[in-house]
Amino acid sequence: MRILRGLVVGALVLAATPLASVSAAYAAAPGSSPLQTADMLDAKGTYYSLFPRRVLDTRTGTGAPKAVVKPGATVRLQVGGAGGVPTTGVAAVAVNLTVVGPTSAGYLTVFPTGAARPNASSINFAKGETRANSVIVALGTDGKIDIFNAVGSTHILIDVAGYYADATPLPDGAAVGGQLHPVTPQRLIDTRTSWHSMLPAGAAARVLIDYGPEITPHIRGVVVNVTAVTPTADGYLQAWSGDWGEQPTHSTLNFRKGSVVPNQAIVGTVPCLVLICGEPVRQQIMVWTSADTHVLVDIVAIIDDGTLPDGLRFEPRTPTRIVDTRTGTGLTKALGPNTAATVSVPNASIPAQTRAIAVNAAAVAPTADTFVTLWPWSPDETGRPDVSSLNAARGTTVANAAITPIGPGTGSPSNAFNVYNATGNTHVLVDLVGTFYPGTAAPAATGAAYTLIPHPAVLQQR
The missing domain is CATH 2.60.120 (Jelly Rolls)
Structure with missing residues (x-):
């Protein structure tokens, strides 16, 4: 395994929403990526990014009855076949789990349907708090997961962000998912030091990622820790690629006025249009806020197109x-x-x-x-x-x-x-x-070694 080290480039620009999609040469259909074909690699353990979709909202009756979840109750959720997740070939899903209006401090445990409930917590929360946490959970019986509420009553939301493939053989010509490459953790954005002002309500920050010409074209997603710092009002952040011509309806994290709230997210990336970001082509994600807040984004890993070595x-x-x-x-x-x-x-x-x-x-x-x-x-x-x-x-x-x-x-x-x-x-x-x-990624291409070269037009870096 290689841990990528060196300079990671981060840039911030304000963008109005909704955002234009990328050019057709780079665009991927929702729920898929332009990855390598099945005859090159098996797909087991690789990741497929999805446009974020809500598959559970007990406030509206999406995925479960329209009612608060009582203490000691378990919600059984059909995930296979929902929100862009296939009905077969899925080992686990990456979701964002949110509690809304809990009547007491408590925790939820998410686990595969059919398995014994483990002695573990997936999210912890205070009374009255709206809080989110990223969860990776294996699918259980018939593609379902269980969500157990320990104490108090609460509404529960789940947004699906992607999935990991199981060992099911892929049909001819099907796409193989991405592999994880840990990077030296690094802060891409800190508006406290780069702007000395908050990201304003209703605006999005464009975050650019560049690991040099040997790596950047193969990036299809990033694992980041996103943090809201001392927002001026209650609200939420959204993180997504900026592609597909629409802003998602999900929340990546929810915050209260004056709080400091983190959440890890696995976010798909797309190349930033040259018209917007110039040369060389760099990957982007977007972070949008509903209220004025400082924003931190720390990168911990990239997800490739299945072709880089040592994934x-x-x-x-x-x-x-x-x-x-x-x-x-x-x-x-x-x-x-x-x-x-x-x-x-x-x-x-x-x-x-x-x-x-x-x-x-x-x-x-x-x-x-x-x-x-x-x-x-x-x-x-x-x-x-x-x-x-x-x-x-x-x-x-x-x-x-x-x-x-x-x-x-x-x-x-x-x-x-x-x-x-x-x-x-x-x-x-x-x-x-x-x-x-x-994994079993193809060997490294001959030629230049991996280099981490900053672009001279960087607006901020750390």
């Missing part, structure tokens, strides 16, 4: 708690201020070829406003990246999805990653939801 493929797993500092699981005690700890993932929890893991991480009852960062352990003691995996206010419980490579599979420590807490003391939970293993 990783995904295998869903039953959610398993590998860290709970309250019980001494994985780490023996709460993390103090400015403290990092190393977690070794038990060998029994992951296959031998695992190179990265997908997790849901949570900070529980921090004694001060803080942020938590996850990053891979390395024998050369690679430093902590200047990004956050989740942000939590004093006394709250906040979860966020994360994807992180793990350290060597042998030696000491084994299969390891680091967890850092910035301020105060906090308990930390980490639930393992899937693993990434080496």
